[in-house]
Amino acid sequence: MKTETKVIIGISLFTILIFIGGIYMFNGKVASQQANGDYSKYIETGLSLDIAKLNRPENPKIAGPTMGTSTASSSPIHITEFLDYECPACALQGEALTKQLLAKYGSRITITRKIFPIHGQPSIDVGRIVLASQIFGGEVYQNLHMKVFETQGKWEILGKKDRDEFIKKLIVDLGVDYDKLYAESINKKYDDQIAKDKQDASDLGIKATPSFIIENHTRITGGLPLETVVKYIDIK
Numbered sequence: 001m002k003t004e005t006k007v008i009i010g011i012s013l014f015t016i017l018i019f020i021g022g023i024y025m026f027n028g029k030v031a032s033q034q035a036n037g038d039y040s041k042y043i044e045t046g047l048s049l050d051i052a053k054l055n056r057p058e059n060p061k062i063a064g065p066t067m068g069t070s071t072a073s074s075s076p077i078h079i080t081e082f083l084d085y086e087c088p089a090c091a092l093q094g095e096a097l098t099k100q101l102l103a104k105y106g107s108r109i110t111i112t113r114k115i116f117p118i119h120g121q122p123s124i125d126v127g128r129i130v131l132a133s134q135i136f137g138g139e140v141y142q143n144l145h146m147k148v149f150e151t152q153g154k155w156e157i158l159g160k161k162d163r164d165e166f167i168k169k170l171i172v173d174l175g176v177d178y179d180k181l182y183a184e185s186i187n188k189k190y191d192d193q194i195a196k197d198k199q200d201a202s203d204l205g206i207k208a209t210p211s212f213i214i215e216n217h218t219r220i221t222g223g224l225p226l227e228t229v230v231k232y233i234d235i236k
Contacts, residue, residue, distance in 0.1 A: 042221045049216040053200040054080045064102035077109040084209040085126040086119040091149040093223025094210030100226040114197040132185035
């Protein structure tokens with residue numbers, strides 16, 4: 001083997017070792033932060049945000065079950081969630097946190113959902129049809145919302161035609177009148193609503209999805225662990 005070849009191989013191996021070592025150091029740092037529960041950079045509190053932009057009447061709202069776990073306080077809790085139906089973190093961490101909050105606080109809590117379409121027009125198209133499903137009642141809306149997130153990995157990789165067909169079948173399988181729902185979804189009011197949600201997100205300092213705002217005083221980026229989030233719920 002020529003000397004030049006040996007030198008090149010040696011440099012390549014050294015570079016690979018440095019790269020691998022860097023990955024381990026990075027992962028170790030992230031794991032250490034998570035183990036210590038250090039989520040401070042994702043939380044801003046002591047704010048005074050515009051309540052009108054957080055709780056618009058047209059935004060869908062969900063509440064926990066009446067038999068939710070009792071807590072020391074009985075005062076109502078309001079949280080606003082900014083989501084994108086194409087956002088993987090929304091489908092996993094965001095949905096997990098929402099379900100945990102509803103289970104813990106029961107009927108005390110109301111979560112207002114707002115769509116922040118950071119993935120562009122495809123996100124708007126899906127968001128519009130989910131919003132339109134409210135004409136069939138809250139249960140249909142919630143079922144479609146959950147199914148869209150549960151199947152996200154299947155439909156988000158499809159082209160528009162195949163995606164539309166996938167969503168159509170999903171809706172039909174839920175026992176919903178697709179033609180009526182689609183006709184409702186192309187109403188301009190849903191485009192206007194999502195556009196307003198997007199503007200509200202910007203005005204309220206939202207930069208990513210999922211994001212949550214507790215009352216109007218705490219802004220949280222990401223689907224953080226429940227035990228971290230609850231620290232900011234009952235503060236005065």
